[in-house]
Amino acid sequence: MEVIATDKGASSLTGQCTIKILVEDMNDNHPEISIKSFQSPVTENIELDTVIAVVSVSDKDSGDNGIVDLHIPDNMPFKLRESSDNYYELVVSEPLDREKVPEYDITFTVTDRGSPP
Structure with missing residues (x-):
């Protein structure tokens, strides 16, 4: 990027410089x-x-950008249990009653520990 500065004098003078911006990869994988x-x-x-x-x-x-956590909503009769590195089991944690709740829509949320996550 080139930056040009000009003053407003009677005899206008100009100065310029070049700025190089290097963007580093921090957290490009979801x-x-x-x-x-x-x-x-x-x-x-x-x-x-x-x-x-x-x-x-x-x-x-x-690093932290590659470490992930998995969550489900708290108000479900299910829980997550980590079974091995990066594997989770969804298990039934409370009795189910089809007449009260005939189906569940479970949202899994995966978040890395990067900054920003």
């Missing part, structure tokens, strides 16, 4: 999620702590 297995349908008499899905998360960045 976290990814993949459902590895899923049990469907899920019956209302399913036992608590039953695994109904296995989810994998990853991020190709390095």
Whole structure:
């Protein structure tokens, strides 16, 4: 980028310089999620702590930008359990009742630990 400065004198003078801006890669990869297995349908008499899905998360960045966390909403009868590095199990944590709630829409949120995340 070239910067030119001009004064407003009777005999106008001009100075110029060149500025080079180098943009470094900080956090260009977004976290990814993949459902590895899923049990469907899920019956209302399913036992608590039953695994109904296995989810994998990853991020190709390095450092904190490559470390990811997976979350689901708190108001669900399910919980996430980390089964191994970057693999999570979605398990039933409360009894299900089809007459009260016939289906669930679960949003998985993957966030890296970068700044900004």
